Amino acid sequence: MGSTTDCLFDYAFTVYRGTFIESILPGSGSKPILARNRGALWVSAADGRIQGWDWQASDDNAFAELMTRNYWVDIDAVAAQGQVNGHDSKIKVKIVTTNEEQNEFFFPGFIDTHIHAPQYPNAGLFGSSTLLDWLETYTFPVESRFGSPPDSKTGHQTSTDPRDAPILAQQIYDQVISRTLSHGTTCASYYATNHVPATNALATLCYIRGQRAFIGRVCMDNPDFCVDYYRDFSANDSLVATRQTIEYIHALDPEGNLVKPIVTPRFAPTCTRPALQSLGDLAASYSPPLHIQTHISENINELALVKELFPEADSYAAVYDKYNLLTPRTILAHAVHLTADERALIRARDSKISHCPASNSVLGSGICPVRTLLDEGITVGLGTDVSGGYSPSILEAARQACLCSRLLAQSAPWQRDNPKDADGNGSDGREKLSVSESLYLATRGGAAVIDMARDVGGFEMGMLWDVQLIRLGGVKLAKKSPLDCVVGDGSADLVKAGPVGNVDLFGTESWEEKIQKWVWSGDDRNVKAVWVGGRLVHSRV
Numbered sequence: 001m002g003s004t005t006d007c008l009f010d011y012a013f014t015v016y017r018g019t020f021i022e023s024i025l026p027g028s029g030s031k032p033i034l035a036r037n038r039g040a041l042w043v044s045a046a047d048g049r050i051q052g053w054d055w056q057a058s059d060d061n062a063f064a065e066l067m068t069r070n071y072w073v074d075i076d077a078v079a080a081q082g083q084v085n086g087h088d089s090k091i092k093v094k095i096v097t098t099n100e101e102q103n104e105f106f107f108p109g110f111i112d113t114h115i116h117a118p119q120y121p122n123a124g125l126f127g128s129s130t131l132l133d134w135l136e137t138y139t140f141p142v143e144s145r146f147g148s149p150p151d152s153k154t155g156h157q158t159s160t161d162p163r164d165a166p167i168l169a170q171q172i173y174d175q176v177i178s179r180t181l182s183h184g185t186t187c188a189s190y191y192a193t194n195h196v197p198a199t200n201a202l203a204t205l206c207y208i209r210g211q212r213a214f215i216g217r218v219c220m221d222n223p224d225f226c227v228d229y230y231r232d233f234s235a236n237d238s239l240v241a242t243r244q245t246i247e248y249i250h251a252l253d254p255e256g257n258l259v260k261p262i263v264t265p266r267f268a269p270t271c272t273r274p275a276l277q278s279l280g281d282l283a284a285s286y287s288p289p290l291h292i293q294t295h296i297s298e299n300i301n302e303l304a305l306v307k308e309l310f311p312e313a314d315s316y317a318a319v320y321d322k323y324n325l326l327t328p329r330t331i332l333a334h335a336v337h338l339t340a341d342e343r344a345l346i347r348a349r350d351s352k353i354s355h356c357p358a359s360n361s362v363l364g365s366g367i368c369p370v371r372t373l374l375d376e377g378i379t380v381g382l383g384t385d386v387s388g389g390y391s392p393s394i395l396e397a398a399r400q401a402c403l404c405s406r407l408l409a410q411s412a413p414w415q416r417d418n419p420k421d422a423d424g425n426g427s428d429g430r431e432k433l434s435v436s437e438s439l440y441l442a443t444r445g446g447a448a449v450i451d452m453a454r455d456v457g458g459f460e461m462g463m464l465w466d467v468q469l470i471r472l473g474g475v476k477l478a479k480k481s482p483l484d485c486v487v488g489d490g491s492a493d494l495v496k497a498g499p500v501g502n503v504d505l506f507g508t509e510s511w512e513e514k515i516q517k518w519v520w521s522g523d524d525r526n527v528k529a530v531w532v533g534g535r536l537v538h539s540r541v
């Protein structure tokens, strides 16, 4: 592969050469499929957007013709020859090439539509808890540590300065960004905590590190549910502090090119009616309206609690609808136990769903019927839901989405409501998500969930170069039989020969099979480089 480092000299385009794989919808009503192209694609250095491609330019001759035709000169090549000047009639480009022998390919960056950044220290810690006791035992304690000391005179937290966030909070947020970028997450919709300085620190760090992000200050003012050591003291406190983070983020990134605020009532039980009302109004008061994120219908005990706290509402979804929180820019996490009426309401409001399969399993919440959501025309993306989810990897979420969809047929509600197989048992298999579908949810589905379907998620004209370079590694089989090796010397050992990560290739796989192997056994070792808006934000040698 060519260099993935940033160039010392100005250039007009980066030309990416090699193999490009993405998940696409071939037509309306169809299912996603993987598409593969070989050739060259170029991205403007000015705005990080795709300016064109040539799928004929897949060999050296055709690529040289493309360079000549466009008056392009390779800035690294001329710099290596000490001849940067003297090419004034040419357009300078930087070239990044995949190594085909290492099974490298460009793939759209992953979009994590639901992740709690302050919970990252708890990833993998949940014991045998379920949602409501997990919140009290594991989650509120860790999130509460992101607060800054109150003002000595007023007793309130008045600072909005990210530097007033505890250093450990800043370090945890920086590590979450490093970790998610290393897994190919180019955009994340983050929940922070209810602390303004720490929330602003998360926004600032995403901005500095170059990760596209939605940043939500978590609102929770209901004293009947929230713990005293970690809550907003009134609906007005929720509103004022949320406004402070919105103003901070708008000042940080006025065009919202990288970082945007997202209104975040944690979930119905943590919020009073006035808080829900004022947050719905707040989101609607901006043009365009702000994004909103919350949780819905994750766990059976939570459903009972919502019924008890909001007896006037017909359903959980109706609580949010009453306060104008179901909008086309609302991300609803989990959605495991929605009724048909709730799904119809969510569809009518064009609100979006973040499917969090790892967390749903870990906390024993249930299996989300993703196929039903998709069949009913609801937009779905994937969320890691750290730390309900144990992994910050969206590839892991894609794998778990495939796995959970296969378990769905075992559940009584699915068996009751859906067609059986030819023998009249279980299910006819339609619930199963394919690898192409789960990768679609991880990229284009996520893009639609964050209302950026025209900007990210694929390789289309004008889309931002939010992309990862995947390296599966080469095939390095020994020439001799392992039976002829000295026992245990490892000379015929594929693992020792150095494949990248866990993906062992034997040279017999089709390209589609290589992608299946990547989804089922790949990890961050396969992510060689990551760009956001054309800027290199992560690389691994």
Ligand SMILES: O=c1[nH]c(=O)c2nc[nH]c2[nH]1
Residues within 6 Å of the ligand: 116, 131, 135, 139, 266, 267, 295, 298, 359, 385, 388
């Ligand atoms: O998975 C979850 N994680 C949380 O932090 C949370 N808060 C409310 N509901 C929740 N669900």
